[in-house]
Amino acid sequence: MVSRGLSRRTLLQFAGAASLPLSSGLFAGAARADASTLTIAYNVNLPSFDPTVGLSAVNPTIQSIYQSIFDPYIAQAPDLSFKPGLLTKWGWNDDKTKVMLEVCQGAKWHDGTPVTPEDVVWSLTRAADAKGGNPIQFVWSKVGNYKIDGNKITGDVIEFEPTLFKWMAFLTGYVLPKAYFEKVGAEGFEKAPVGSGPYKVDAFERNAFLRLKAHPGYWGPKPAFETVVFKFVTDSTSRVAEVESGGSDVTFEIPYEEFDRLKAKPGLIGQTEPVSDIAMIFITDIDPMLDRNVRLAANHAIDKKAIVDRLLKGYGVPISTLEAPGYAAFDPSTKVAYDPELAKSLLAKSGYSPEKPVKFTIQTTRGFKPKDYEMIQAIVGMWRKVGIEANIEVYEIAQHFELRARHALAPAAFYNWGNAIGDPSTSTGFAMFGPSPHCAWKGKDLVERIGPLWGEKDEAKRIAGWKAVDKYIAEEGEVIPLFQYVQPIIHKKGLKLVPQANGMILPQLITPA
Amino acid sequence: MRWGEIIKRLVLIPPTLAGVGVIVFVLLRIVPGDPIAMMIPPGASAADIDRLRALYGLDRSIPEQFVSWFGHVLSGDFGRSISLRQSVSELILARLPATLELALVATLIAIALGLAVALTGVYFRGRRLEWAVDGGIGVFLAIPDFLWALILLLSFGVLIPLLPTSGRIDPQIDVSFRTNFYLFESLLRGRIDVVGALLSHMLLPAIALALPFAALIARLLKASLSEAEDQDYAQIARARGFARPAILLREVFPNALIPTIALGGVQITLLLGGTVLVERIFSYEGIGNMAIDAVINRDFPLIQGLILTFAVLFIALNLAVDVVVTLLDPRLRHG
Secondary structure (H helix, E strand, O other), rough: HHHHHHHHHHHHHHHHHHHHHHHHHHHHHHHOOOOOOEEOOOOOOOOOOOOOOOHHHHOHHHHHHHHHHOOOOOOOOOOOOEEOOOOOEEEEEOOOOEEEEEOOOOEEOOOOOOOOOOOOHHHHHHHOOOOOOOOOHHHHHHHHEEEEEEEEEEEEEEOOOOOOHHHHOOOOOOOOHHHHHHHHHHHHHHOOOOOOOOOEEEEEEEOOOOEEEOOOOOOOOOOOOEEEEEEEEOHHHHHHHHHHHOOOOEEEOOOOOHHHHHHHHOOOOEEEEEEEEEEEEEOOOOOOOHHEEEEHHHOOOOOOHHHHHHHHOEEEOOOOOOOOOOOOOOOOOOOOOOOHHHHHHHHHHHOOOOOOEEEEEEEEEOOOOOOHHHHHHHHHHHHHHHHHHEEEOOOOOHHHHHHHHOOOOOOOEEEEEOOOOOOOOOOOOHHHHOOOOOOOOOOOOHHHHHHHOOOOOHHHHHHHHHHHHHHHHHHHHHHHEEEEEEEEEEEEEOOOEOOOOOOOOOHHHEEEO | OOOEEEEEHHHHHHHHHHHHHHHHHHHHHOOOOOOOHOOOOOOOOOHHHHHHHHOOOOOHHHHHHHHHHHHHOOOOOOOOOOOOOOOOHHHHHHHHHHHHHHHHHHHHHHHHHHHHHHHHHOOOOOOHHHHHHHHHHHHHOOOOOOHHHHHHHHHHHHHOOOOOOOOOOOOOOOOOOOEEEEEEEEHHOOOOHHHHHHHHHHHHHHHHHHHHHHHHHHHHHHHHHHHHHHHHEEEEEEOOOHHHHHHHHHHHHHHHHHHHHHHHHOOHHHHHHHHHHHHHOOOOOOOOHHHHHHHOOOOOHHHHHHHHHHHHHHHHHHHHHHHHHHHHHHHHHHO
């Protein structure tokens, strides 16, 4: 009989067990309230701890985590300017045949051993090794034959690379511990990474969370939070839920509509900052884009401000070149105006009109960037009014990379381009220089103009040269720059967060208000 | 199904898996998306790209690549993940227990709910409550698991924030596990606090997975119960004065259970498939969540390993269901 088997005690035991998750949930809420812990709902997973090799090393989104654990050679201020990091001084000799570096004294690895110039040289040499797997090896290999004198290092320039020191602040530009890495090997390093950054790894659950503890031997300012938790919450709805429920203190990269809703709530603060990431449309040098009138018409027909205002709720900065405000070669005098009448007249010169439109395909992602597909729909609508009939083809980001590498993109293809070091070589340069595997416009006109700038030693002349190239591209309509992205950040009241122009969310720069 | 047929099914497993392997391997290389294109550095030359392709063995012909990969698979080596740069076997073995535990808890919830709803519906046959039960089953069947995940996330994560909305365990809890079966291990070690923490994280994704499955169980079982209750043996028992609840539970239910297990059991594979999106929404660290990243990154070795793992699970589950049905149904045991 059921009634005999189910005693009051048993019932109470069942009830207790059933309530366990709820009580645990409440307990978890209490744990989250711990003032010494900062929890960040992060938008991507961390695939690998080594910040210098493999696919994740060149993923800009992961760099916030790397910069919490590892020190870059050179640090970067929130406005993209450079400042001393593990290197206190850096520069070229007069004829730019040597680099000179000075290593900070007193820095320690997470295992307590000192950071030495040997570590710096080993890291640079490893990065330059063609077999080492560093994706930016083509930059690091341009200097070699390093010599150490005290805390000073000199190296011979094999081929002048004007952006060398800028790379030292970003992708793969990290110092790793020579002795520890050689002792444990690459596999051991993945299991127990050691850096010299403000935080050390305490616990890691792949695809779930990374828990960091403040590094007591850190050479820089002591971080405000003893414990930092990066929760890997890749779905934007879930990130909104995380911060709204109090499960996380900070999140970012959420839909702008949600951002506006959340920032109006008591207890939450919203911050926005234009970041070094732009939306653009690649133009491939195939028919009908070989016609200058079509390219220029496609440019002039787009009302970028209306797109930003209506689709992105004002969170975006319209741009005319691939250089956004804040980049080294940004030139406000180069402008591509919204002028549908001009677009119509240009198309008329080539025999096109709204009744007899020029036809081509535009490729776009859907859901990869905020409102990407909707934006392209709006652009196609604007084009239709002037005499361009574009067929939208949706592709995955992996397909975009493959097609771009094979020079097989459609005549127009939407993409976003990040440039965290703000140098023109890493925006206009790689996107528009024919021999680059990332370039869609392979025209000789640009190869001839950009080619000499790669090795230009006079910095002022180099930047002026890139500005001239950007002006030329705008006049020829060889790419369609759309706007600079604005990063929405939501955090709890009681925190002070310094937004970074490179889009990083650095826990060491988050403090109690 | 006779035991002989089960043995035949066992024999067919290796060729089935080999077939899955061939299809997945070839499809991945035919569909657009190239893992090498995703990792080409900005200044790479054609030679650099070729070197990178050779490094991952993608410079060889598809048959050559397949023979090399399959040879390693036979020795238990699924290769190295391109994006995570670790052994695929180790990565899958580390995450699979999380998915299995989640699927098990979801299945238990679904069975409990399905049984309760089906028995209620049959008990109130022909009355208004039965219509309500049928309507409810229809609604729960119509809403897919990932939508339930979002509804639950917003309801119990945001509106009434009772439960955590991400991860498998609270990051503040310090426990060193010996296995990756956190829930079973915590139960065995008597760590009730950790069990609670794990269940609190698991509850929302498990319910999201369970609800459509529970509705399916309820529909199948209710139909079987109704049919069985109309059979002569049930009518005779009733005529002899036995109470209806007793007849339903003791006489009708065991007979109705067999077709429900046979039809519903194989649907557990759908529940397992649902973990891909549900784990993603709740940032749960199982192989479903990992599969999405692998596809985005076109991580061929990891995708191949994950699909083979799912295939093994599906085959094992189907076989287990057949064995259970055979054990329960003497007609099948003895032909």
